[in-house]
Amino acid sequence: SDKAQWNVPWSEALFLPDFPVRGDAEEQDYVVIEMLAKGAYGNVQKVQKEDDKRFYAMKILDKKQIIEENAIQQCKDEAAIQSMLGDHPFIVKIYEYWQSKEHLYIVLDYVPHGDLFSLWTFHSLFPERLVRIYIAQMAIVLDFLHNSGVIYRDVKMENILFDPTGNVQLIDFGLAKWLQKTERTKTVCGTLQYMAPEILATWQYDHAVDWWSLGILMYTMLCGKVMLD
Known part of the structure; x- marks a missing residue:
C-alpha cells in the first residue's frame, strides 16, 4: 500500500544516522543459536558470526514498538553510551549496531559465566x-x-x-x-x-x-x- 511504502524510509530515517541501514541478522552473517532473554522491546539471542566463529549476544529490537512508545532517543542513547564507554573492564563490550526494515540490532560480548x-x-x-x-x-x-x-x-x-x-x-x-x-x-x-x-x-x-x-x-x-x- 501507499502507506506501507511511505512508512519504510520514514521508519529508517528516525533511527539515522545512529543505526545505519543494513539487512537482517542472517544477511550480516550471524547465525542465531538460541534465545538468551526477553526484554521490553524484543529479545536477546546467542549468535555466531560466520567469519570468526565467535559467539556474541545480539539484541533484536522491534522498531514499530519503539516508535509507538516514543523510545527512539532511548535506543540511540543505549547504543552510543555503550559504544563510547564499553572499553571499561566492568562493562560488556558492544561491537556493532544497525537497523533493518523492522528491527534494530545491537551486537555485544557473549558472557556465559552467569549473573x-x-x-x-x-x-x-x-x-x-x-x-x-x-x-x-x-x-x-x-x-x-x-x-x-x-x-x-x-x-x-x-x-x-x-x-x-x-x-x-x-x-x-x-x-x-x-x-x-x-x-x-x-x-x-x-x-x-x-x-x-x-x-x-x-x-x-x-x-x-x-x-x-x-x-x-x-x-x-x-x-x-x-x-x-
Whole structure:
C-alpha cells in the first residue's frame, strides 16, 4: 500500500544516522543459536558470526514498538553510551549496531559465566568479603559512568554478569542517559524495588539515584531478601 511504502524510509530515517541501514541478522552473517532473554522491546539471542566463529549476544529490537512508545532517543542513547564507554573492564563490550526494515540490532560480548541474580537465588546470602568485592567493582563502574556524563538508572542483580575471572560485567544500558553532574532529569524509570524515593515521588533527580540502587543491592546480598520499604 501507499502507506506501507511511505512508512519504510520514514521508519529508517528516525533511527539515522545512529543505526545505519543494513539487512537482517542472517544477511550480516550471524547465525542465531538460541534465545538468551526477553526484554521490553524484543529479545536477546546467542549468535555466531560466520567469519570468526565467535559467539556474541545480539539484541533484536522491534522498531514499530519503539516508535509507538516514543523510545527512539532511548535506543540511540543505549547504543552510543555503550559504544563510547564499553572499553571499561566492568562493562560488556558492544561491537556493532544497525537497523533493518523492522528491527534494530545491537551486537555485544557473549558472557556465559552467569549473573548475580541467579547466583543470589541459589545462595541467598553472600559472605561479606564477597559482597565487598562486588560492591567495590560496581562503585568503580558507576563512578566512571557519572564522570563520563552518564546516569545508569537500572542497577539490579539481573544486569550484572561475570567474566571468566569472576569480575562484574554491567549490561543493559536501555535506561542510561547522557546527564552531566550539574544536571537533573525526571523520567520515572527503573525497577521498583531498586528505585530511589525521588524517582518514585516523581521529583527531579540526579546521579545519586544510582548510589541508592547500589545500596539496595548491597542490602539484598547481605540480608538475603529484597528491601521493599
